[in-house]
Amino acid sequence: MSPERLSQPGPDYLAQRHVLTYMEDALAQLLEHKDEVEPSGIAKFFSEYFSSVSQGTHVLFREFAFVRCTPHNRASFLRLFWRCFRTIAKNGDLLTMKEYQCLLQMLCPDFPMDLTQKAASFH
Numbered sequence: 001m002s003p004e005r006l007s008q009p010g011p012d013y014l015a016q017r018h019v020l021t022y023m024e025d026a027l028a029q030l031l032e033h034k035d036e037v038e039p040s041g042i043a044k045f046f047s048e049y050f051s052s053v054s055q056g057t058h059v060l061f062r063e064f065a066f067v068r069c070t071p072h073n074r075a076s077f078l079r080l081f082w083r084c085f086r087t088i089a090k091n092g093d094l095l096t097m098k099e100y101q102c103l104l105q106m107l108c109p110d111f112p113m114d115l116t117q118k119a120a121s122f123h
Contacts (some may be wrong), residue, residue, distance in 0.1 A: 018070040022053055025066065056080065064110045080107060 014020065026049045030037060039046050052058040056076030059067050067077045085103050090096050096104075097120040104111040 018072065021070055022050070025058075026050070060107060062114060064108050067108050069112075075090065077108065 008016070026046055029049060030042065030045055032098075049058070051074070055121055056072075056079050057075045059073050060080060067073050081104065084107065088103070097116055100120070101111070101116045102117060
């Protein structure tokens with residue numbers, strides 16, 4: 001445990017880590033999949049959810065509003081994108097903006113085109 005954690009009041013630490021965001025999302029996911037989860041499997045569901053948050057895979061195929069809502073989600077999305085597509089254009093081939101947009105939308109179906117356009121303008 002970091003010394004910073006010990007000096008921070010509990011509510012501040014939880015807010016900084018966006019714990020409420022993840023609790024709300026975990027509950028929403030549980031309700032969405034309630035027909036698939038047995039009452040005895042609820043603890044396992046939460047365990048798997050928070051493991052996916054820790055591993056950064058919780059943003060895969062999620063809506064952009066969720067991807068951008070916390071710093072951890074944004075960093076997780078970038079890592080996922082890198083892991084999934086790092087071998088594309090490895091030979092020095094350049095991708096078009098539309099090709100990048102297609103790749104982004106494979107991971108986040110509603111990824112906004114304007115962000116891809118802004119990123120492309122920095123080359």
